Structure formats: C-alpha cells, structure tokens
Amino acid sequence: MTTLGFQAPILVGGAAVELFTRSAISTGDFDVSTARQSAFESALRDLGFIKPSGPGVATRGWMHPDLALGFEVVSSALLGGLADRDRVKMIDLGEDGVATIIAVEDIIADRMGQFASGTAPEMLDQAWRLLVLHSEVDRAYLDRRVREETAGDYGIDDIKETDPA
Known part of the structure; x- marks a missing residue:
C-alpha cells in the first residue's frame, strides 16, 4: 500500500499481542487498522484472499484458502484516534518491505x-x-x-x- 502512496496498515489486536509476547499468547487472525480499507482489501484479493460468505460463516474478514491466514480491517483510525501514531513500530521485512505494528x-x-x-x-x-x-x-x-x-x-x-x- 505504501507503493500506492498510502500509509501502511497497522497490525493491531491478537496478532500484535502474539508478536509482542513471542508467541506465548497465540492468535489465528490478523486485525489491521487502515484508513484505506478498499485499497487494502483490493491488495488482499490480488494475493488470493477471499471473503467467505454463506450460512455458518462468522467472519467479516478475508481468508486465504491455501495459507489458512485471515485478515480483518477493524478500524480506520488507530484505536479510535486515541493512540499516538508516532509510536507505531516499524519492522523491516527485508526484500518484502516494512510492516507496522501498534506500540x-x-x-x-x-x-x-x-x-x-x-x-x-x-x-x-x-x-x-x-x-x-x-x-x-x-x-x-x-x-x-x-x-x-x-x-x-x-x-x-x-x-x-x-x-x-
């Protein structure tokens, strides 16, 4: 998304807890905060993610059928705008770019x-x-x-x- 000129989505929720606890607490999904939900979801779709629907489906997010990974946009403003965006942590992913995670x-x-x-x-x-x-x-x-x-x-x-x- 940063290649499109947008701020990177920020990892929040359980996946952030999992990273910060070095997997002592685990989760099965990735929650993100981004003001560009449609661009983020378009990027997910381009990567093969689908939005499951139908009877018995309880997710509002996107799932990858082969990777068993799920993403959901939970907010457009980081913790309702109360969190200091300058405290967001950047994680260098090498050739894959940079990821951002809540403080x-x-x-x-x-x-x-x-x-x-x-x-x-x-x-x-x-x-x-x-x-x-x-x-x-x-x-x-x-x-x-x-x-x-x-x-x-x-x-x-x-x-x-x-x-x-």
Whole structure:
C-alpha cells in the first residue's frame, strides 16, 4: 500500500499481542487498522484472499484458502484516534518491505479497555504478560492510555499489582 502512496496498515489486536509476547499468547487472525480499507482489501484479493460468505460463516474478514491466514480491517483510525501514531513500530521485512505494528503501550491499553468492559476478563492477563515482557514501556504514556481506554477506572498500577498466574 505504501507503493500506492498510502500509509501502511497497522497490525493491531491478537496478532500484535502474539508478536509482542513471542508467541506465548497465540492468535489465528490478523486485525489491521487502515484508513484505506478498499485499497487494502483490493491488495488482499490480488494475493488470493477471499471473503467467505454463506450460512455458518462468522467472519467479516478475508481468508486465504491455501495459507489458512485471515485478515480483518477493524478500524480506520488507530484505536479510535486515541493512540499516538508516532509510536507505531516499524519492522523491516527485508526484500518484502516494512510492516507496522501498534506500540506495546497502546496494545496493553487496548487489552485493559476490553478487560474493563466486563466481557473479556482474560485481557487482564494479556496486559500483565505484555507489561512483564516490556518493562521498558513509557509508563506515563501507558498510564494515560489505560485511563483513556477504561474511562478512568484503571491505570498502570492495576496491571502491575495483578499477577494472574
């Protein structure tokens, strides 16, 4: 997409957690944030991805029939525009170009937001594991982001004080 002059899609969600935890937490799909959904989906189609449909199909994303990989555009603005795009990490893929991934602070905040919703208690464990593995995080930024994602109900201390193991 960058060859078309667009900003690269940003990997978010479970796949970002998997990368940041070195596969200690695994996922089966790739969620991305991009303001150019139609261009992204066109590129997926060109690579052989299909959009499954029909009875019993629960995905809104794109699947590759041979690779067993799935992609879904989950937002047009990174975490609703709350995440600092300047913190996005670039991963050099060599000849294949560059991939972009959400900052670890923002994925931790996202996990805490899901935990705070009351529908995903396992997200607290993910946030804790990410924080343990990435002790170099910008703690002030992380605390602000967790408070934003949880409507002020939680902060960084709520992660540090919790050992789900």
